[in-house]
Amino acid sequence: MSQGFITVAPTGAEVSKSDCPPLPVTIDELVAAATDCQAAGASIIHVHIRDDDATSTLDLQRLKDTVSALRESCDLVIQLSTGGAVTDAEPDRLAVLEAEPDMASCTMGSVNFGDDVFFNRWGFVRRLHQAMQDHGVVPEYEIFDLGHLSNLARLLEKDGLPHGGHVHVDFVLGVPGGASGDPATVADMTDAVNRYLPEGTTFSATGIGRTTMPVMLSSVAAGGHLRVGLEDTTSYRRGERAESNAQLVRRAADVLRIAGREVATPADTRRLLSIA
Template identity: 75%
Template sequence: MTGGIITVAPTGAEVSKADFPPLPVTLDELVDTAVSCEEAGASIIHVHIRGEDALPTLDLGRLTDTVDALRSATDLVVQLSTGGAVTDPESDRLRVLDARPDMASCTMGTVNFGDAVFMNRWDFITELHKSMRDKGVVPEYEIFDLGHLTNLARLLDKHGLPHGGHVHVDFVLGVPGGASGDAPTVTAMADAVRRYLPEGTTFSATGIGRTTMPVMLTSVAAGGHLRVGMEDTTSFRRGEKVASNAQLAERAADALRLAGREVLDPEGTRKLLGIG
């Protein structure tokens, strides 16, 4: 097994600051979180931003300032979300790439998202894939259901490999409306990666809410990587709220080390994922 990547997703677009005060929503809070998570073992930060009202935004000026601030304060790979909130228009989601992150997410299909629908049309997916390649941004292909992996295989067959030549996916599991967050689902998706996608494709896995631990442990055992953070869970264990994103990154690092795997630093992560 290779060393393990830890991605931290500290904020997201769903959790309310009013309901969960530790959530980092200001730029200073996000930078402080990034620094502490890098110290805990994270090498990638998956970024959603909030406006002055603490609500999700895709404002390009704020995104650019965020990328610059994270690069100044850390060595983390900066990965922007092009998903935003489920209500964001495609034009705003595409414009995220103009902030020039190292990586960005590219969701590989439409999925029910609780009571809403996270829309990802085929033409939008292909435009996002091509725009990332043109702008030198490495994608992380977000997989909410098994069919999204065959959709990715179709994308690569028709439109070629991404910038950097390496394919990396993230299984986002346990979303109401998407694939289950359990061990059989992780192993089924890991098998589909090996069958349908280019040799050497890497995967990470994310478990939402109470699915965090089974998804994390199964991904580690299957040779995958990890994404953790307050975007995905606000509970550390039953009856105990998450104190910080660094707490979640530390637990992920402990899981990798327990399995005898090195925790990759940002330099090692860039090398593995083909980030220049």
């Protein structure tokens, strides 16, 4: 039976606590969400942090404290966001790696992000990739549009394989300004992975908002993995707010099982992604 792993993205940088009361914004809330999500079937936690006012931050000491608290409380693979908010400066984004996560995100190009621009110039992408190699951090390459996959192929050709040698990408679909969150887009991206990237490359996919279920089902059908969480959608179904991140993880685990796939444990996922 093939395995599928689940990444939970519990917080993000955009959703407010007032609009989504279950959103974990303190370290204690994040730790509680992590333990609940691991019990529900998650293997990886994609971490954004907030300051005392619940505003997105890349404060390095807070990141270090968060990584330490998560390591003490759960076995999840800790993946820090190097994206932060769209306004964060490149030096602060690079400094995230000093918190010594297991993984970190590496976005493969710029993209319109609603009314804003998530800016990832080529020079910075290369610096971030090289810094992850130097720090021994495994990247998850974030793909917001089809061209980002050809960018990744060029990056690997110029700068070599990531730490651990395994390439893993995440399709982030349905962002206003990025690729659509529908089965055809998942199929196009899966085909591009097979054509452009090294044999054995794995992928996960997340659908933003109302695209959550089409992307989830398409990724599972294509042999991919899943990302869910309140960062990506605050609804469970039309007209019904999500109760928690764990509720979204449980649904993803149910989808994997219905498809005849085993829900991977954190240890399984570490082996698959070559995380020491």
